[in-house]
Amino acid sequence: MAQQFGLGRRKFIVYGSAALGTSLLIKGCAPATDTGGGGTTAGSGETIKVGILHSLSGTMAISEKSVVDATQLAIDEINSAGGVLGKQIEPILEDGASDWPTFAEKATKLIDQDNVVVVFGCWTSASRKAVLPVFEAKNHMLWYPVQYEGQECSKNIFYTGAAPNQQIEPAVDWLLENKGKKFFLVGSDYVFPRTANTIIKAQLAAKGGETVGEDYLPLGSIEVTPIITKIRSALPDGGVIFNTLNGDSNVAFFKQLQGAGLTPDKYPTMSVSIAEEEVQAIGVEYLKGHYAAWNYFMTVDTPQNKTFVEAFKAKFGQNRVTNDPMESAYIGVNLWKQAVEQAGTADDLEKVRQAAIGQAFDAPQGPVKMFPNHHISQTVRIGEVGDDGLFKIVYATPQPVDPLPWNQFVAETKGFTCDWTRTDVENPGQFRMEGS
Amino acid sequence: MTFLLESIFNGTSIGAVLLLAALGLAIVFGIMGVINLAHGELMMLGAYTTFVVQNAFRALGDSWFDWYLLVAVPLAFALAAGVGVMLERSVIRYLYGRPLETLLATWGVSLILQQLVRSISWQMTLQIALFCLLFFGGMWLLKGRTIAQRWHAWVTPVLLVLSLGIGITTGLAVGGAAGLAVTKPWFGAQGVDVTAPSWLRAGVNLLGVQFPFVRLFIIALTAVCLVAIYLFLLRSQWGLRIRAVTQNRSMSACLGIPTQTVDALTFALGSGLAGIAGCAISLLGSVSPNTGQNYIVDAFMVVVVGGVGKIVGSIVAALGIGFVNYVIGSGLFTRFLAPGTGLYDFFEFFASTSMARVMVFILIITFLQIRPAGLFPQKGRTVDA
Numbered sequence: 028m029a030q031q032f033g034l035g036r037r038k039f040i041v042y043g044s045a046a047l048g049t050s051l052l053i054k055g056c057a058p059a060t061d062t063g064g065g066g067t068t069a070g071s072g073e074t075i076k077v078g079i080l081h082s083l084s085g086t087m088a089i090s091e092k093s094v095v096d097a098t099q100l101a102i103d104e105i106n107s108a109g110g111v112l113g114k115q116i117e118p119i120l121e122d123g124a125s126d127w128p129t130f131a132e133k134a135t136k137l138i139d140q141d142n143v144v145v146v147f148g149c150w151t152s153a154s155r156k157a158v159l160p161v162f163e164a165k166n167h168m169l170w171y172p173v174q175y176e177g178q179e180c181s182k183n184i185f186y187t188g189a190a191p192n193q194q195i196e197p198a199v200d201w202l203l204e205n206k207g208k209k210f211f212l213v214g215s216d217y218v219f220p221r222t223a224n225t226i227i228k229a230q231l232a233a234k235g236g237e238t239v240g241e242d243y244l245p246l247g248s249i250e251v252t253p254i255i256t257k258i259r260s261a262l263p264d265g266g267v268i269f270n271t272l273n274g275d276s277n278v279a280f281f282k283q284l285q286g287a288g289l290t291p292d293k294y295p296t297m298s299v300s301i302a303e304e305e306v307q308a309i310g311v312e313y314l315k316g317h318y319a320a321w322n323y324f325m326t327v328d329t330p331q332n333k334t335f336v337e338a339f340k341a342k343f344g345q346n347r348v349t350n351d352p353m354e355s356a357y358i359g360v361n362l363w364k365q366a367v368e369q370a371g372t373a374d375d376l377e378k379v380r381q382a383a384i385g386q387a388f389d390a391p392q393g394p395v396k397m398f399p400n401h402h403i404s405q406t407v408r409i410g411e412v413g414d415d416g417l418f419k420i421v422y423a424t425p426q427p428v429d430p431l432p433w434n435q436f437v438a439e440t441k442g443f444t445c446d447w448t449r450t451d452v453e454n455p456g457q458f459r460m461e462g463s
Numbered sequence: 464m465t466f467l468l469e470s471i472f473n474g475t476s477i478g479a480v481l482l483l484a485a486l487g488l489a490i491v492f493g494i495m496g497v498i499n500l501a502h503g504e505l506m507m508l509g510a511y512t513t514f515v516v517q518n519a520f521r522a523l524g525d526s527w528f529d530w531y532l533l534v535a536v537p538l539a540f541a542l543a544a545g546v547g548v549m550l551e552r553s554v555i556r557y558l559y560g561r562p563l564e565t566l567l568a569t570w571g572v573s574l575i576l577q578q579l580v581r582s583i584s585w586q587m588t589l590q591i592a593l594f595c596l597l598f599f600g601g602m603w604l605l606k607g608r609t610i611a612q613r614w615h616a617w618v619t620p621v622l623l624v625l626s627l628g629i630g631i632t633t634g635l636a637v638g639g640a641a642g643l644a645v646t647k648p649w650f651g652a653q654g655v656d657v658t659a660p661s662w663l664r665a666g667v668n669l670l671g672v673q674f675p676f677v678r679l680f681i682i683a684l685t686a687v688c689l690v691a692i693y694l695f696l697l698r699s700q701w702g703l704r705i706r707a708v709t710q711n712r713s714m715s716a717c718l719g720i721p722t723q724t725v726d727a728l729t730f731a732l733g734s735g736l737a738g739i740a741g742c743a744i745s746l747l748g749s750v751s752p753n754t755g756q757n758y759i760v761d762a763f764m765v766v767v768v769g770g771v772g773k774i775v776g777s778i779v780a781a782l783g784i785g786f787v788n789y790v791i792g793s794g795l796f797t798r799f800l801a802p803g804t805g806l807y808d809f810f811e812f813f814a815s816t817s818m819a820r821v822m823v824f825i826l827i828i829t830f831l832q833i834r835p836a837g838l839f840p841q842k843g844r845t846v847d848a
Contacts, residue, residue, distance in 0.1 A: 086753055088581075088652045216817040245817040247757050249748035250480070252473050253792030253816050259673070275757065278654065278749035286666045286675025308749065310656035312664065344643055 074117035075110075075373050077102070078137035080148030080158070085125025086247065086274060090352070091150045093304055094172055095120065096343050097353035098147050101360035104338065111364050111373065119143060127157035134158040138167050144373045145170065147359055150352070151273075152176060152218045159184065168376050170363060172356035174299065174321070176222035180432040180445035180456045185383060186402045187359040187395075188352060189322050191226050192431040197407040198297050198320035199227055201422055202267050203236050206295050209266035211258050212241035213280065220271035223299070227269060229436035244272060249279035255287045258294070265293030273300050281313040291316030297409075302350035303417065311416040321351040322405040323392040324418040332391035348417075349391075358390045362397055384448060394427060400445040402430030433457060465671040470790060476678040478785025479685040482778060483743055484758045485765035486688060487736035489777040492766055494709050495729055497555055498562055500569040502762060503755025504576040505734045508546060509539035509741025510750040511580060514655045529660040532742070536684070539738035546576075547734020551727050559726075577752045581652045585645045590634035597626030654751035663746065681743045688739060692774065695732070705729050709772075768827055770837030779838055784823060792819030 079098050081091040102116050110116060119141050123130040130149065137143045138161070145168045149155045152175050162169050162183040174189040202210070210231055214220025220243065228238050240261040242254050258268065268289075272280055277300065284296070296317045303325050306314055325336060325348055335357065339349050366383035367373045387396045395403045404427040410418025433443040444460045452458040484506065491499050513535040520531035550572060558565045601622045638646040658664075659677055666675040696702035707715040708725045716722050744758070765784060769776025790796065794814030797807055813822045834840070 084652075089654060089751060092652055242815050243817050245820055247753075248816065248820070249744070249757055250477055250788065250816070252477055253789055253794075253819065256469070256473060256789075256793040275654070275749040275751065275753070279747060282659070282747055283675065283677075285664050286677050288666050288668060288673045288675075304653065308654035308656055308751070310658040312658045344647060 074115045075112070075367075076117050076119055076141055076143045078134075078141065078143035078146035078148070079118050079120045080123055080130065080133055080137060080146050081150065082125040082154075083120075083122040087123075087125040087150055087154075089274070089308070090304065091123075093347075093350070094150065094352050094356045096347075097339065097349070097356045098172075098360055100339055100342055101357045103342070105360070105364050111367050112371070123148070123154060127151075127153050130154040131157045131161050134161045134169075135165075138165050144168075144376070145363055145379075147172070147356060147363075149173070155184070156218070166376065168380065170356075170359035172359050173352045174355075176219045176226075177432050177434055178222060178437075178440060180400055180402075182380070182401075182447055182456060184401060185359065185362070185397070186430075186432070187355040187362070189405055189407075190402050190430045190432050191223065191434055193322065193405045193407055193428045194299055194320050195223055195226060196230060196436075197424065197428070198299065198318075198409060199230050199236070199269070200234070201320075201409055202269075202295075202297055203231075203234055206267050207265070208236045209239050209262055210236055210269050211239055211261055211266060212269050212271070213254060213258075214241070214243050214271035215246050215273040215276055216243040217246060217273075219273070223271050224269075226434050226436055229434075229438070233436060239266065244276045244280075246273065247275050249275060251276070251280050251283050254280075255283060255289065258289065259287070262294070268294055268296040270296050270298040271300060272298075277301060277305060278309045281309050281317070285313055302352070303348035304350050306412060306416045307348065311412065311414065314412040314416075315414065316412065318409055318411055318421075319418060320407065320409050321418075322407060323349075323351045323354040323390075324408060324410045324420055325349045326410070326417050326420060327392055327408070329391060329393060331389050335391040354391050358388060358395060358403065361388050361390075362386045362395075362403070366397075380447070396427070398430055399448045400430060400432055401447060402432055404429050466795075468670060469672045470786070470795060472672060472674065472678075473793075474786030474789045475782060476675075476682060476785070477789055478782035479678075479682045480744065480747065481761055481765050481785055482781035483681065483685045483688065483740040484737075485762040485769075485777050485781055486685075486692070486774075487733040487740065488762045489733075489766050489769070489774050490692075490736065491730060491733035492763070493772045493774065493777070494705065495726065495733075496562070496771075497559070497730070498566045498569065499555070499733075500566060500759065501550065501573040501576060502733075502737050503757075503759035504573045505543045505547060505737035505755070506741035506744065506758060507580065507750075507752065507755040508576070509543050509738030510657065510745035510754055511650065511655070511741075512539040512542050512738065513742045513745045514650075514657050514750055517657055529662060532660060532663075536739055536742050539742040540735040541738075543738025543741065544731040544735030547737075548727050548731045550734070551730040555730070556723070556726060573755070577755075580650055580752045582648055583650070584648045586634050586638040589637060589645075590630045593633055594626050594630035597629055598622055601626065650752075652752065654749045654754075657745040657750050659746045677746050681746070684739070684743055688736060689774075689778070692732075692736075696774075701725070701728060764827060768830065768837055770839035770841065772841045773837075773839040776837055776839035784827075787826065788819055788823050791822050792816045 079095055081095050082088050083092060083095070099118065102118050105111060106115050119137060121133040121137055123133055134146060137146055147170045149158060149169070149171055150173050155171055155175070158169065159181060163181065167183060169184045171184055171186050172188055174194050175186070177191045210227070212224045212227060214224055224241055231238050240257055242257055244251065244254065270280070277298070298317065298319045301319050302321060335354070336349055340347055362383060365386045365388065366379050370378040370382035372378055383397050384399050385397060387394060393406045395405060397403050406427050407424045408420050409422040410420050413419045432445050433440040435441055442459055443457050445456050447455050449455045487505070488499070488502050491497050491502065516535040516538055517531050520527045554568050554572060555565060558568060605618055663677045663680055666673050696705060704715070704720050704725050705728065707720055708722050712722055744754070748754070748757070765777050765781045768784065769778070769780035791810070791813055792815070794810065796810040797814055813819055
């Protein structure tokens with residue numbers, strides 16, 4: 028072996044540099060796709076800088092990349108219509124790399140070095156919890172586009188995704204009414220599913236349903252055989268599965284559910300993290316007949332949605348789909364723009380915050396409005412996966428549902444509310460409602 | 464009875480997946496002593512091969528679609544084996560006997576492969592092909608020429624920079640001219656869907672136990688792979704050579720065994736098995752650039768617990784881990800214990816899938832404290848790496 032190395036080292040350098048070259052090539056292509064359409068600095072020379080903070084690499088890149096695309100679309104549309112306050116918006120894209128400390132670092136960088144006036148971003152609750160102290164310490168502003176577990180109300184965050192009472196609770200109600208009283212709860216092992224399931228259990232107890240079991244998979248795990256055994260022994264004659272799994276585990280779960288004989292006619296599954304993009308990645312064959320609850324589906328029949336979908340496809344490709352977090356991101360950018368225009372400034376965050384409350388927007392999902400608790404009212408919809416991989420909407424609330432960040436089924440937060448226009452209470456983020 | 468049958472079947476089916484993922488590693492790590500962190504990515508390539516074959520067969524029509532696995536399995540083996548040989552010839556063979564450097568180099572390779580799958584497009588294929596053609600073609604042309612000897616130190620860097628430059632610019636120019644059709648990634652960062660053929664999607668209920676066909680298929684595939692490896696290693700000429708080189712490299716070389724070819728072959732075999740494993744897991748789980756990472760830790764765990772260098776050890780370890788995982792995770796213990804007792808609470812606490820994993824790790828660590836060399840330690844003189 029030893030003789031090989033004297034001769035081999037030089038060759039190794041050659042191959043090493045070849046490998047380096049290849050990786051450079053690979054990297055060289057990445058910016059071309061990532062910043063495509065971005066950085067339109069045309070205009071009077073002065074721009075308004077905004078930050079976009081999402082995972083472009085790592086396990087969450089799967090979901091977050093398309094939210095970046097939707098944010099980009101909203102910014103481009105505003106720019107081509109003349110910008111905000113006569114200035115073009117200049118997005119600065121940062122990669123949180125699916126790593127929560129990195130999110131906090133990049134948020135600091137966007138605020139301190141790039142001097143952005145607002146940040147659009149984050150997907151997982153873990154990343155939001157990681158950047159929250161940064162935004163609060165610097166009294167800055169984040170617009171968060173994903174449905175989440177609630178139980179949070181920050182002055183520095185605007186939440187354009189659903190609170191639990193705008194997604195999970197109506198879904199449970201609908202299931203109780205249409206699909207049965209016995210629920211098995213399956214989730215990934217982190218903050219969102221655990222909080223969501225606490226809420227569901229409290230709600231089922233209050234409304235005459237029954238939780239027959241719950242189980243959590245580690246994030247990324249694909250071995251679901253023990254869970255399927257548990258479901259079968261807890262629900263021998265069928266029942267409802269409420270699914271808060273995230274990421275790769277979802278694929279494994281649905282692929283193995285069918286072979287295990289748990290078909291949607293006896294075991295209807297309601298998911299809150301499966302949207303159009305995920306259906307494509309899991310495979311329609313496995314999902315047909317199962318349900319999902321969202322505020323927006325690509326199949327929503329409004330003129331605004333038609334324009335949105337067409338604009339998105341024209342920009343990013345005909346085979347792309349739109350989903351709820353993307354629409355929420357799109358709403359976020361537009362509401363922020365309206366708030367800035369009403370405040371007359373983008374730099375004075377206090378004024379923008381005040382102006383944001385009460386802003387209404389005709390979103391693709393229907394009309395939405397920013398509430399004093401920094402969440403928006405949303406229409407709740409339940410969709411069934413059809414043959415084409417899109418959702419057939421089987422239920423929609425007649426009116427947009429008002430957001431309640433503090434859950435009213437969970438004992439610790441029952442009776443609490445949040446109102447950032449109040450100055451007479453000590454903590455407007457969480458205080459007891461009058462008469463409760 | 465039903466209960467016992469169910470436990471055995473489900474434990475075996477979890478174990479079969481673990482074993483299939485670990486088999487290639489048992490050869491590469493166990494026999495050659497190479498710590499290949501890119502093993503998971505070879506599995507991922509196998510899974511993507513299955514995806515491509517599936518799409519090709521879907522285009523042919525429904526009757527063909529049912530049989531795409533017949534092509535996907537050998538193709539996944541061939542592709543992963545090919546990439547494995549490239550990896551061995553270009554990186555690993557310079558690092559034999561240096562485990563730390565091998566570990567870092569293969570970790571780098573795994574990251575490159577992941578990013579490659581995320582961003583590969585026609586544009587990038589063109590760029591890489593052009594680069595390889597110019598660089599390696601240039602090296603080959605200049606080899607032995609006087610000009611190359613005089614400017615010896617400069618040939619490689621100049622060629623490298625030139626071919627990189629030409630490759631990238633041509634790619635960008637073509638991409639700019641042709642647009643989305645050329646620059647769009649083939650797979651992207653999103654996962655892709657692999658749908659099992661319809662005959663594998665269902666299951667059968669016998670004696671009150673549900674047998675998903677896809678699990679039966681994977682158990683059968685694992686068995687076939689095991690028999691094939693056994694026959695190859697113990698009954699074929701090249702298997703004999705592999706075993707000889709493993710036991711004593713210099714003596715084998717003296718006896719005229721081409722050790723370098725044997726190295727490449729062994730690595731190809733291990734990588735190819737990773738490809739087959741990738742094909743199998745694509746039927747069960749997700750196919751995305753990170754797919755391989757979900758399995759690499761488990762695969763090493765199986766090989767270490769079983770005893771490095773012993774394939775029998777890996778088999779027993781995989782089945783054992785699968786069985787323990789299932790029994791704890793599904794809370795079967797709690798059925799036999801009276802609620803309220805301490806033991807019941809103990810098992811109840813670990814009876815969730817994520818806590819079962821913790822428990823399995825604790826058991827493995829404890830086990831390795833008692834038997835550091837694993838279930839089947841290698842006896843006699845240690846392997847000459």
